[in-house]
Amino acid sequence: MDVIVARARFQELRERSGPVVPSELDEIWAALDTVRPEDILGEWKGGEFRTGHPLDGTLATVGWYGKTFTSVHDAKPLICRNSAGELYSNRELGKGEASLWTVEFRGEPTATMVYDGRPVLDHFKRVDGSTLMGIMNVKGVPAEGPFFYFFLERVSEGPRAGEGS
DSSP: HHHHEEEEEEEEHHHHHOOOEEEEEEEEEEEESSOOOOGGEEEEEEEEEOOSSSTTTHHHTTTTTEEEEEETEEEEEEEEEEEEEEEEHHHHHSSOOOOEEEEEEEEEEEEEESSSSSSSEEEEEETTTTEEEEEEEEEOTTTOOEEEEEEEEEEEEETTTTTTO
């Protein structure tokens, strides 16, 4: 699958109301470009693919909105909405926050969020200039998964390389 087909298929699956087969997402993932941590700084609104993973729907129950990458050493994985509709970093649920690293996943080095207090890695690849695909990888999960698949849409950009990062 080339990247143009992968992007189109990603959009189709993202808009699907029913379940998505993980192998389809894996094919898309394989065709996408990797990203550097510095390239994804900013605020992101998130969503998930319903694949039958045990976490499906769980983030919605805690008001998950998305992620914020202020700098490579200051990443907020669980930006949620409180009962008043205000956004906040849910440090309790995440057992802290996170940082961004370049980590090899499936043979490719790509931007990865490493949680401070949980054995969780969120790997990212670029769908287009404003969209990332993510795969959550948890310690103890076999190489073939099951993984939690999600996406992020850019809300605002962070500082450019060399500007406060």
